[in-house]
Amino acid sequence: MLRTVELSRHYQMGRSLVKALDRLTLSMVEGDFVALLGTSGSGKSTLLNLIGGLDQPTSGVLEVRSRNLAGLTRDELSVHRRDTVGMIFQSFNLVPTMTALENVALALMFAGVPKAEREGRAATLLEAMGLGDRRHHRPRELSGGEQQRVAVARALANNAPLLLADEPTGNLDSRTSRDIMQLIQTLHVRDGKTILLVTHDAALAATYARRTVTLLDGAMLSDTDA
Ligand SMILES: Nc1ncnc2c1ncn2[C@@H]1O[C@H](COP(=O)(O)OP(=O)(O)O)[C@@H](O)[C@H]1O
């Protein structure tokens, strides 16, 4: 599913070089569930953004399903985002002026679903997240947990095999966090999604993930099976 070899993302900041990710070598098989741990600034979001095709590496190999993303054109990267990955974020990143249904339907549009099918499929996805009766609510009319479930529905719109989650429970209380984690676990166990989950919560990582990878200063500190 994923292979990186000496993957780096460096930023030149004036005279200093920030090594956000530095020669990271990491592989994930299809169906893996990896928790990515590390202190703030250790490169976790940088790695997710590279895998998600939101950013491009400075050097190294980055393959998703045997396709090297390094060196793809912008158009090719948008195809990768459309077909291969679903992303969820700590701050949900929903469009505030759109309802839950419209947010998910928008993702279906980007996924190439014909207009006539979008609303029905968006409703089905929201239903599966337990949000059938919230479909016409806008983000500010929803709780944090509900917003994150809309974001999960959106991430599933393209049927991508790989789900990238960047601290998805970082803005949620502990009970709601557990609900969202159980939802992610269901996607892994029932639907066979490959999951890469960033968290700073080692206990949460140990409970849900099969494997824990810890970064330090953009490099691998440890890689342990659960
Ligand atoms: N666009 C950027 N320009 C310069 N430095 C950046 C940029 N994005 C991230 N960094 C730096 O790269 C390092 C890793 O950041 P990040 O991947 O966001 O860490 P984490 O998600 O683990 O907290 C940090 O030192 C951060 O300041």
Ligand SMILES: [Mg+2]
């Ligand atoms: Mg981060």
